[in-house]
Amino acid sequence: MTGSDAAGRLDDDDFPAYTMGRAAELIGxxxxxxxxxxxxxxxxxxxxxxxxxxxxxxxxRIAARARDLVDEGMAIEAACKIVILQDQLAEAQRINEEMRGTASQESDLPPG
Known part of the structure; x- marks a missing residue:
């Protein structure tokens, strides 16, 4: 692995860089x-x-969101479901906005 490959991994949010102990420590x-x-x-x-x-x-980041909900008194299973539903809603809203933008651009075109 070259130095640039290693640097790229450090910038990658999906690279599994943290051990369980370190991960737990980071999110408290x-x-x-x-x-x-x-x-x-x-x-x-x-x-x-x-x-x-x-x-x-x-x-x-996802685990920290669930931890915040659990810290507020929510059961862990409920906290996990809420985080999943929040992410699904955000994705649906993103798609909806994208579709609105596409529809708006199409309506600006002259008929023909």
């Missing part, structure tokens, strides 16, 4: 919490060659 929780998120199918960590869980920055 426990490894058991991260395992519970995996069991609830909110995040699925990649596995190292030795079978250890590895998390990406993207996964840690």
């Amino acid at each position: 929780t426990t490894p058991a919490f991260l395992r519970a998120l995996g069991e609830a199918r909110l995040i699925e960590p990649l596995r190292s060659v030795g079978g250890h869980r590895r998390y990406s920055r993207y996964q840690l």
Whole structure:
């Protein structure tokens, strides 16, 4: 691997750079919490060659959102479902806006 390849991985939000212990530390929780998120199918960590869980920055952002909801008193399963639904809603809104933009551009064209 060249230096530029390594630098590219450091910028990649999806690169599984963090061990379970480090990931838990970064988001202020426990490894058991991260395992519970995996069991609830909110995040699925990649596995190292030795079978250890590895998390990406993207996964840690999702885990932190779930942790915030749990800290507010929500059950972990409910928190995971809310995060999933929030992401689905955001994606649907993005698609809707994209379609509106396309429809608006088409209506600006002269008939013909």
